[in-house]
Amino acid sequence: MKPKVAFYWCASCGGCEEAVVDLDEEILNVVNAVDIVFWPVALDFKRRDVEAMPDGSILASFINGAIRNSEQREMAETLRAKSQVVVAFGSCAQLGGIPGLANLFDAKEILQEVYGDGVRPQMVHRENGHSLSLPEFFDTVLALDRVIGVDYYLPGCPPTPKIIAGALHALLGADLPPKGAVLAPDHALCEQCPRKDTRPEKLVLKEFKRPHQMIADQQTCLLAQGLACLGPGTRAGCEALCPQGNMPCTGCFGPTSRVRDFGAKALSAIASVIDGNTEAEIARALDAVPDPAGTFYRYSLPSSLLGRRRMG
Amino acid sequence: MPGVALAREYKYMCSDPGQELIRQDIRDHGLDRIVVAACSPHLHEKTFRHAVAEAGLNPYYFHMVNLREHDSWVHADKPAAAAKAMDLIRAAVRRVRWHVPLERRQAPIHANALVVGGGIAGIDAALTLASAGKHVYLVEREPTIGGHMAQFDKTFPTLDCAACILTPKMTAVKSNPNITLWSYSEVRRVEGYVGNYDVEIRRKPRYIIEDLCVGCLECIQACVFKQAKVPDEFNLGLGKRKPVYIPFPQAVPQLVVIDPETCIEFKSGKCKKTCVEVCAERNAIDFKQKEKIENIRVGTIILATGFETFDPVRVPYYGYGLYPNVYTSLEVERLVNASGPTGGEIVLRDGRKPATVGIVHCVGSRDVNTNRYCSRVCCMYSLKLAHLIKEKTGAEVIEFYIDMRAPGKAFEEFYNRVAEEGVSFVRGKVADIYPAGNGDGRLILQAEDTLLGMVRKIPVDMVVLSVGLEPRPDANDVRRLFNIGCSGDGFFLERHPKLAPVSTFADGIFVAGCCQGPKDIPDTVAQSGAAAAQALALIDAGVIELEPNTAYVTEDACCGCKTCIPLCPYSAISFLEEKKARINEVLCKGCGTCVAACPSGSIRQNLFEDQQIFEEIGGILTYA
Ligand SMILES: Cc1cc2nc3c(=O)[nH]c(=O)nc-3n(C[C@H](O)[C@H](O)[C@H](O)COP(=O)(O)OP(=O)(O)OC[C@H]3O[C@@H](n4cnc5c(N)ncnc54)[C@H](O)[C@@H]3O)c2cc1C
Ligand code: SF4
Ligand code: SF4
Numbered sequence: 001m002k003p004k005v006a007f008y009w010c011a012s013c014g015g016c017e018e019a020v021v022d023l024d025e026e027i028l029n030v031v032n033a034v035d036i037v038f039w040p041v042a043l044d045f046k047r048r049d050v051e052a053m054p055d056g057s058i059l060a061s062f063i064n065g066a067i068r069n070s071e072q073r074e075m076a077e078t079l080r081a082k083s084q085v086v087v088a089f090g091s092c093a094q095l096g097g098i099p100g101l102a103n104l105f106d107a108k109e110i111l112q113e114v115y116g117d118g119v120r121p122q123m124v125h126r127e128n129g130h131s132l133s134l135p136e137f138f139d140t141v142l143a144l145d146r147v148i149g150v151d152y153y154l155p156g157c158p159p160t161p162k163i164i165a166g167a168l169h170a171l172l173g174a175d176l177p178p179k180g181a182v183l184a185p186d187h188a189l190c191e192q193c194p195r196k197d198t199r200p201e202k203l204v205l206k207e208f209k210r211p212h213q214m215i216a217d218q219q220t221c222l223l224a225q226g227l228a229c230l231g232p233g234t235r236a237g238c239e240a241l242c243p244q245g246n247m248p249c250t251g252c253f254g255p256t257s258r259v260r261d262f263g264a265k266a267l268s269a270i271a272s273v274i275d276g277n278t279e280a281e282i283a284r285a286l287d288a289v290p291d292p293a294g295t296f297y298r299y300s301l302p303s304s305l306l307g308r309r310r311m312g
Numbered sequence: 313m314p315g316v317a318l319a320r321e322y323k324y325m326c327s328d329p330g331q332e333l334i335r336q337d338i339r340d341h342g343l344d345r346i347v348v349a350a351c352s353p354h355l356h357e358k359t360f361r362h363a364v365a366e367a368g369l370n371p372y373y374f375h376m377v378n379l380r381e382h383d384s385w386v387h388a389d390k391p392a393a394a395a396k397a398m399d400l401i402r403a404a405v406r407r408v409r410w411h412v413p414l415e416r417r418q419a420p421i422h423a424n425a426l427v428v429g430g431g432i433a434g435i436d437a438a439l440t441l442a443s444a445g446k447h448v449y450l451v452e453r454e455p456t457i458g459g460h461m462a463q464f465d466k467t468f469p470t471l472d473c474a475a476c477i478l479t480p481k482m483t484a485v486k487s488n489p490n491i492t493l494w495s496y497s498e499v500r501r502v503e504g505y506v507g508n509y510d511v512e513i514r515r516k517p518r519y520i521i522e523d524l525c526v527g528c529l530e531c532i533q534a535c536v537f538k539q540a541k542v543p544d545e546f547n548l549g550l551g552k553r554k555p556v557y558i559p560f561p562q563a564v565p566q567l568v569v570i571d572p573e574t575c576i577e578f579k580s581g582k583c584k585k586t587c588v589e590v591c592a593e594r595n596a597i598d599f600k601q602k603e604k605i606e607n608i609r610v611g612t613i614i615l616a617t618g619f620e621t622f623d624p625v626r627v628p629y630y631g632y633g634l635y636p637n638v639y640t641s642l643e644v645e646r647l648v649n650a651s652g653p654t655g656g657e658i659v660l661r662d663g664r665k666p667a668t669v670g671i672v673h674c675v676g677s678r679d680v681n682t683n684r685y686c687s688r689v690c691c692m693y694s695l696k697l698a699h700l701i702k703e704k705t706g707a708e709v710i711e712f713y714i715d716m717r718a719p720g721k722a723f724e725e726f727y728n729r730v731a732e733e734g735v736s737f738v739r740g741k742v743a744d745i746y747p748a749g750n751g752d753g754r755l756i757l758q759a760e761d762t763l764l765g766m767v768r769k770i771p772v773d774m775v776v777l778s779v780g781l782e783p784r785p786d787a788n789d790v791r792r793l794f795n796i797g798c799s800g801d802g803f804f805l806e807r808h809p810k811l812a813p814v815s816t817f818a819d820g821i822f823v824a825g826c827c828q829g830p831k832d833i834p835d836t837v838a839q840s841g842a843a844a845a846q847a848l849a850l851i852d853a854g855v856i857e858l859e860p861n862t863a864y865v866t867e868d869a870c871c872g873c874k875t876c877i878p879l880c881p882y883s884a885i886s887f888l889e890e891k892k893a894r895i896n897e898v899l900c901k902g903c904g905t906c907v908a909a910c911p912s913g914s915i916r917q918n919l920f921e922d923q924q925i926f927e928e929i930g931g932i933l934t935y936a
Contacts, residue, residue, distance in 0.1 A: 188871035188912035196871075201887055202878040232873035233911030258869060258913030260922065269911035272875050 003059035003172070006038035006050070007089075008079060010072035011099040011141065012065030016090040017041045019158035020062075026165050033172060034059070038079075050078055058082045060171055062154075064089040066099045066302065067142045071135035080148040085171065087183075091157040091252050093144040094182070095262070096302025098157070101294060103301050103308030106139040139311060143303045153182040155235055157252035157299060163237050184237030186257050189249055193231055193240040195221045204275035208288035211247055222248045223273065228289055230296075233259070233266040252299050261305045263297035270296075313405055317341055326356045331363035338367035345408045349377035349401045370413035372860065372919065377404045403931030410924045414860040419898050421507035421820070422611030423851050426451065428499055428790075431459020432833055433825025433840040434616035435481050440844035442490035446851055449608055450485060451513055452495045456563035457482055459618050463546065463642065465649040465656070467833060468696040469726035475562060475651070482564040494606065495565055502793055505898040506820030506856055507611045517601035519570035524596035527566030531556050531587035531597065542574045544653070547646050551653030556587055561651060570597070612820045612847040615804060616840060617790055619826035622676025622683070622779040630675065630777055631745045635755055636661040638745065638775040641671075641693060648700045658705050662753070666707050666773035670757045671698055672742045673713040677780035685801050687780035687830040691717045694778045695727055698735045701776075710736045710770060712759050720832065738770070739763045745775060781830035794821055795883060803829045814843040817901070818882070819856065822846050861902040861919045867892045869914035876906040876915060 009017060021042075023030065037058060038045045061083040067073050080086055091097040102110060111120065124133045144150055154167050167183040170176070177183060190196045199221035209226040216222055222229040222243055229248035231240070235256050242249050255262040270289070276282040289295050297304055313319075318341050324330050325348060337343055346369070348360050353376045361371035377400045387393040423446055427438045430452030438450045450457070461467070462482075464474040485491050494515055501512040532554055540552035546559040555575035558568050570578075577583035577599055588597050621642050624632040632638045637660050639647070650656035659665055671694045677687040691713065698709040716737070718724045731737065740759040748754040754771045761768045783802035784790070791798050796816040797805035804823045807815040814822045822843035825836040850856065865876075865885075872891035879885075884899035885906060895906070895915070907917045916922075 187869065188873060188914075190873040191871040196873075197891075199874050201874055203874065204878070230911075232871070232875050236871070256869065256912045256914075258866075258922075259911075260926070265911045265913065268909045269873075269875055272879055272909045 002033065002035040004037045004057060005034045006058050006061040006079060006083065007036070007041070008038065008061060008063045008075060009041060010063065010065030010076065010093070010144070011068040012090065012092045012097070014041070016064035016092075016158040019090070019156075019161065019164060023161050023164060026161065030168060033168075047075070047078075050082060053082045055081050056084055058084065060085040060087055062087045062089040063144055064093050064158075066092040066096050067138075067144060067147045068099060068102065068140075069135040069137050073147050076144060076148045085151045086144075086148060087152045087154055087167065087171075088144040088150045089154045090159055091155060091254065091299040093150075094153045094155055094303075095254050095300040096141055096143045097299050100141045100143070100300070100302035101298070102141050104293060105309070106311050107137050108139075111137070140308050141302050146302070151179050152177065155182055155184050155253040156238060160238050160241065162239075182235065182254070182257065184235055184253060187236045188256060189231035189234045189236045189238070189240055189243075189253070192236045192238075193221075193243050195219060195240075195243060199224050203273045205273050205285065206275050206281070207285050208270075210288045213288070216246050218246060222246075226288075228270050228295065230266045230269065232269045233262065250298055251296075254300055262300040263293075263304055266296040267292070313402060315345075315405055315409060317343060325350055326359050331359065331366075334360070334363050335367040338364070338369055344369065344373060345411065346374045347377060347401065347404045347408055348374070349379055349397065349404070352376075352378050352380040354381075372414040373408070373411050375404050375408040375411065377401055399932045402934060403928040406927040406931035407924045410921065410927055411919070414918055416860055417858045417897065418855040419505070419507050419858060420855050421850050421853065422509075422609055423447070424449065424608070424610045425847050425851065426499075426509070426511055426608070426610040426613045427616060428613065429453075429459070429616035429618055429825070429827065430457030430485075430493070430495065431616060431618045431825060431836075432461045432478065432481075433618065433827075433836045434459070434614070435478075435485055436837050437614045437616060437824055437840040437844045437847075438491050439481060439484055439488065440841060441847060442488045444844075444848055445490065446848070447490050447492070449492045449494065449511075449513075449610065451497050451499055452493070453498050454559070455496045455518060455567070455569045456559045456565070457485060457493070457495060458560075458562075458564070460642075461833060462560065462562075463649070464645050465652070466696060466700060468692040469720070469722045471696070471699070479562045479564075482562065486564050486566075493565060495567075496569065497606075499793060500605075502613075502795070504609075505896065506818075507850070508898075509610050509613060509820065511608050511610060511613075513606045513608065515604040515606060517603050518567065519572070519575075519597065519599055519601050520568055521596045521598050521601070522565070522567055524594055525567050526594060526596075527568075528594075529558060529568065530590045531568060532558065534586040534590035536576065536584055536586050542571065547653045548640075548643050550643055550646055570599075612822070612850055613794065614822045614824055614840070614843045614847060615790070615794060615796075615816075615827055616824045616843075617784055617787070617827040619781040619830065620784050622687075622782050624675050624777045624779055626682060627675060629744050630672065630742070630775075631755070632777060635745070635747065635775075637666075637753065637755060637773060638777065641690070641697060641776055641778045644697050644701075644776050645693075648697065648704060656704070658701055658707075660753075660774060664753075664773065665705055666701075668708045668710070668754075668770075668772040669698075669701050669705075669774045669776060670742075670755075670770065670772040671709065671711045671776040671778060672745075672757070673711065673778045674741070675777040675779045676782065678714060683780055683782065683801065685830070686717065688717070689830060689832045690778040690780060692720070692723055692726065692832065694776070695730045695735075697776060699730050699733060702733060702735060707773075708736070710738055710757075710772070712738050712740060712742045712757065714739070714741050720834070738768060740768070781826055784827070787827070794818060796821055796823075799829075801829075803827065814839055814846055820847075820850060858898060859902065861917065862897045862900040863895050863902065863904065863907050863915050863917040864897070865893045865895055865910075866914050866916060867894070869912065870910075871912055871914070873911065876910055879905050879909050881905065 061079040088094045208228050227248040230251040231249040234251045235253040259265050274285045276285050357376045361374050364374040365371040425441050425448050427434045427450045438448045441448045467474050497515040500514045503510045535554045535556050537554045540554045542553050543549040544551045544553040556570045572578040591597050646652040647658050676682045718727045740761045742759045744758040748771050756769050758769045795818045799805045804827050806813045824840035824843040870892045882899050884896045907915045
């Protein structure tokens with residue numbers, strides 16, 4: 001009997017699902033090797049189908065997206081019970097991801113922003129004796145491991161085909177990686193970046209630039225060109241896809257195993273090169289980083305030391 | 313508290329019985345971590361680490377809670393401070409669990425020393441080290457040693473003849489076999505760390521072969537320039553010299569210098585070279601001489617690069633450079649000097665003898681527009697100059713002062729003596745100096761006399777500006793070269809203003825004399841003695857023990873992003889060929905800058921591991 005796997009999505013954009021499809025021919029190998037028992041995006045399974053499975057009957061559940069409402073939490077808990085292994089798939093599941101930036105606000109503020117003073121969604125709707133209810137919308141977006149136990153993490157927004165294939169092989173192979181591992185190299189991205197050697201030993205910048213303000217040289221270290229590239233603090237594995245496309249790294253692979261708070265480290269990587277002695281000079285240098293939280297914590301606010309903005 | 317096997321209160325834990333208590337408890341209860349919550353690690357961390365080590369435990373299994381600087385000294389609310397003390401203790405208990413055994417390392421100290429700057433500070437330090445049998449390299453930028461003191465006639469407050477007390481020391485330097493004197497030289501590069509500094513020195517060509525020159529000075533006589541035409545630096549341009557010259561008769565080393573800027577042979581290649589003729593078989597002149605690079609290794613370094621006088625052109629209303637009869641004090645030092653450009657006669661530029669002289673204090677000192685600090689010696693040298701001027705010319709001398717600062721030994725007595733000699737004093741800051749306008753060449757000094765409460769305008773023949781002492785213009789470059797700090801006023805920064813006044817933040821590098829701040833000769837010499845003693849203490853110890861709280865790169869993890877390289881204030885991090893960073897443990901002071909900065913978390917620091925710090929934070933944030 002082929003091992004059973006499940007794919008599920010929580011608060012995410014769907015890019016991670018796309019990434020699975022992006023496996024190209026590899027997907028066929030996957031389909032041959034495993035039995036996909038649950039994949040709402042592609043195949044018609046219902047929640048009750050999963051609930052009916054015996055506990056531990058799924059080899060691995062790949063869950064992408066952060067947890068920001070009660071339905072996602074329930075599904076995560078259900079899949080946890082049914083699976084031997086849970087993999088947090090992609091930045092949102094691993095670190096909270098872009099939806100995690102909602103932690104700069106709370107549920108009330110978000111609803112106000114979206115619906116204004118207009119009609120608000122009703123939590124319960126009754127029709128002809130039937131009632132439908134909406135899941136509870138949380139104040140705080142959570143990374144998957146704050147809700148259920150997670151065995152492995154696949155970083156990336158989304159994880160690259162190579163990373164996914166590698167993870168599948170590892171899980172189907174004989175030697176399982178140690179529990180809790182992030183299934184990507186434990187180096188920073190500079191290691192894989194073809195521009196690495198062009199960074200000078202002493203790099204100081206009086207100002208940063210935003211990508212749309214310049215056409216970056218194709219060979220030189222992007223940070224050295226004044227772009228706030230987060231490669232020095234971001235885990236390798238993507239093979240420097242963005243820098244190879246002439247765009248600075250935004251940090252989607254998250255931190256290395258040695259770093260507890262990605263944003264703080266990313267900030268220090270950038271702040272370390274600022275050449276400014278007065279507050280005004282420093283502020284000027286950071287003009288090109290108009291949204292520091294969104295820049296340094298773009299994928300990781302819910303898993304940072306503070307987790308969210310203070311409420312109330 | 314979880315993890316605590318034994319808690320004790322004892323009033324004098326640092327005393328012998330207190331320490332014994334700790335040792336006994338370690339043995340009796342098999343304790344494997346010790347936390348002491350008491351005054352401050354500054355005071356007693358060493359004491360307790362030692363006690364713990366004596367009981368057979370690794371000393372770094374000990375942690376001290378700083379109840380002084382972190383608590384009692386900074387809080388007035390006693391119950392809140394007590395609660396904070398509990399938090400700090402909980403933090404320490406949680407942190408110390410994660411401590412690992414560490415070893416102190418040792419670095420050998422090379423016995424040779426380098427002294428930079430050959431003023432009285434450098435001379436004295438070099439002589440002291442040499443007399444203790446150490447080999448000293450004394451590097452002086454100018455053609456001769458002596459510094460400012462060599463320019464003075466007399467010294468306050470005793471009015472000793474400066475040359476009489478200085479020149480014996482200068483010749484002692486030259487004749488001491490333990491001293492290698494490199495004048496006309498500069499340090500170009502410094503690498504390494506305490507005990508092992510590799511230093512590169514550039515020796516400028518003086519176009520004289522040192523070993524062949526006997527110091528007869530016949531070449532100066534013989535030079536095709538019959539008259540000296542070049543403004544003479546040593547006399548601040550008040551006299552003239554030839555292209556081949558010696559700064560002053562007692563210069564050490566007794567070697568001439570040829571100035572290629574003015575020498576005809578260098579300009580046109582067509583000089584008769586009468587100097588070479590007269591040097592004859594001694595053959596000491598070499599127009600082709602090139603600069604020479606010397607590389608040495610030393611264990612300790614004393615910086616004694618001195619000061620520069622304030623340039624009064626920066627206070628335009630005093631008219632220096634505009635009115636010929638406005639002089640700086642240093643120029644007047646040369647005028648009153650028997651071996652100076654006028655043979656010790658005080659005459660104005662037009663040859664007249666002044667009948668009235670005004671001395672203006674605090675020029676470039678105690679002034680928000682120039683330097684805020686007091687230059688400490690100007691009041692006293694002004695009195696000295698007033699005395700000398702009066703003695704030599706009988707002129708009326710008026711001192712314009714803000715406050716008369718005479719706090720040194722025998723200073724107040726000196727002030728009284730000069731006052732009794734008939735020197736007048738006006739208490740007030742001179743606001744303006746301008747020509748009298750009646751063609752007699754006199755200048756009006758305008759000042760508000762704060763004792764009389766009125767503005768006074770006093771005509772004088774000669775104005776002496778008592779210029780302050782400033783850091784050398786290249787002090788910042790020198791500081792960087794040696795990796796030490798400067799204080800806000802630009803003078804070299806000592807490690808502690810009271811308790812480590814000649815040490816710097818670079819181990820093995822000491823400061824002496826006016827490079828650390830304005831001071832007189834007695835204080836300078838006291839400091840150079842202290843610096844020499846500190847250097848000797850290191851040299852004679854032979855090795856230095858290094859704290860293990862250093863940072864280290866996990867080289868497997870390092871991605872070679874170079875973020876850390878320029879950040880280290882002690883230049884301890886280098887970038888290896890294999891594209892990894894490496895920290896030199898001996899240079900690392902454990903400041904933690906790189907640890908915080910390494911974006912991939914590949915730098916760690918002993919005693920400040922992430923886990924230890926997070927536990928500490930956890931301990932503080934947990935409510936008991
Ligand atoms: C006008 C005047 C009168 C004074 N009268 C008195 C007095 O009567 N009594 C008294 O006690 N004090 C007096 N002082 C103070 C006295 O000058 C200082 O205390 C003393 O000169 C300090 O000595 P020093 O060796 O620290 O510095 P300096 O005398 O400045 O010597 C520093 C030496 O270092 C050399 N040097 C500088 N930079 C470098 C470098 N990078 N590399 C190599 N060499 C370098 C310089 O060429 C110089 O030879 C007077 C000061 C002034 C300005
Ligand atoms: S801890 Fe400080 S002193 Fe040590 S290597 Fe890092 S930056 Fe330099
Ligand atoms: S900052 Fe960290 S990763 Fe970058 S070179 Fe230094 S040690 Fe290596």
